[in-house]
Amino acid sequence: MSAILVYISTTGGKIKRSSLEVLSHCRDQATKNNMELAAVVLDNDAAAFADQLQQYGARKVYTVSNPIFKSHLNAPVTQALLQIIEQVNPRVFACASTEGTKDVLGALAAKTGGAALPDVANFEVTADGVSALRPVMAAKILSQNTASGELVLVSVRSGSYDATESPTVADVTDVAFTPADFAAVLREVISSTGDKVDLSEATVVVAAGRGIKDEEGKKLIDDLAETLGAAVGASRAVVENGLFPATAQIGQTGKVVSPELYFAIGISGAVQHTAGMSNSKVIVAINKDGDAPIFQMASYGLVGDLYKILPLLTEEIRKAKSA
Amino acid sequence: MKFTVCIKQVPDVYAPLQIKNGELSMDTDRMVLNAYDASAVEEALVLTEQHGGDVEVVLIGPDKAKETIRKALAMGAAKGHHIHVEDTHGLDSAAYASILTAFFEKNPTEVIATGKQSQDTDSGLAGSMIAASLNLPYAANAVGLHIDGGSSLVVKRQGDTGQEMLALPIPCLVTCSNDMNNPRIPSLKGIMASKKKPVETHTLEDLGLSLATVRDSVKTSTISYQEMPAREAGKKLEGDAEELVSSLMNLLQNEAKVI
Structure with a gap:
């Protein structure tokens, strides 16, 4: 056979x-x-x-x-x-x-x-x-x-x-296995601080995009992720500007994720990003631009200011989790 | 150190495209240097500027693709190799890798660099295929390179849960991520200088191959193209922040049941 x-x-x-x-x-x-x-x-x-x-x-x-x-x-x-x-x-x-x-x-x-x-x-x-x-x-x-x-x-x-x-x-x-002598030598594995939860295996992902403009915004993302026990992801834009580590990048040139629940926060939804997350089961999008393409694929789309929404959302989830 | 960068001319994937009867049609015929390969060229240039050495590029394609070799020469590469194949239609990663393997057997180098994938097909196979065929140590998806003492290339690659730092003895092969750098835009001086730089043409026969043997090495084919299935849009909520959060919590808990 x-x-x-x-x-x-x-x-x-x-x-x-x-x-x-x-x-x-x-x-x-x-x-x-x-x-x-x-x-x-x-x-x-x-x-x-x-x-x-x-x-x-x-x-x-x-x-x-x-x-x-x-x-x-x-x-x-x-x-x-x-x-x-x-x-x-x-x-x-x-x-x-x-x-x-x-x-x-x-x-x-x-x-x-x-x-x-x-x-x-x-x-x-x-x-x-x-x-x-x-x-x-x-x-x-x-x-x-x-x-x-x-x-x-x-x-x-x-x-x-x-x-x-x-x-x-x-x-x-x-199976018995004897490694050959390898030419390449692994010197070290560098884990970034964003690797608390393995992104590609996570059941919940909180991903940040261009709408996250500063450390304050990054903290809102980290707080929500921590409350949910989620991995933190990012679009290329906020990896390039240094707010998020390269290990967090989701998309065609980054990781492909497929969690039960995906938060796209301040992410417009360009195909280069959505290629890496479109298999997610439930997608929540938060964006102040109501015409952003991410709303065409989101299960739940919130049109509004993420800097106002995230603190409230994190608080409500914290209450729900401890209830 | 001598770098030879494998580059590819690809359609501009950001140009509008349509599918007609399962066939792909692009609105423009614009062809560009594969973005991942451009990062490989850039990194090789930076390393040779720091440590000395030469950067050459090699491309498989029709005569028209020579413009992409010129682009790499204008960035600063010293020499181009054009492996002339007028009709590359239907050639897959295995076929490209077999041609490049034959090229490197006749034109040895110290570091073979290339993009981690081609931006039109996103296959990402050719690099490790060439390394395996030439029995070279290699690393894929490099996000940083540096030279250590002249005898090894230190590669930082993006792995699944972190970044792995590897030392590869030379000769070796590395495939590059576009997260590595921002490729330089050729200067006017660079463009003028590129016109005087040598481009050596190789035929498949020069490499001990023929179009027939290359076509025999093809193992996969593309049958047709189709639209991406669209996800259905769900509920779009508007209102003030408190209303939005309260509606979302209700939906996540009672409809999606994920919290």
């Missing part, structure tokens, strides 16, 4: 939600196409995730445990994934599109001779490959792409599918 192999990304001792979304979709695709669903996880302690992967329907689980996976480094990730791909010989290799997987997808394609479809909004396994939709031209339109061949590699945008459980019992294989 041919297989779909899903590469599972972890962060802070947890499987990324976006990886579970891909695994859930691949389970449906495997059932439809009479294929086997396999998952591979690389982590300092990869075996710890095997139970959860069975809950989501993986029939084969490959765990590769090594301290080298504590921080991201492309060479050992590529080496380990090539080893598992050789062992499983899948027709489709799928993963969530993250900065970590973007770093290795091309190398995996080049080394395996497989076809790569990166950053897709959805995909279907077909008789001779994969068919997928990808946002292109600064996320203004979608292109329908096909890839054929013995192996197709796909990375999927966060929020494209729901993560749903379907428990099964898997064969779990702990």
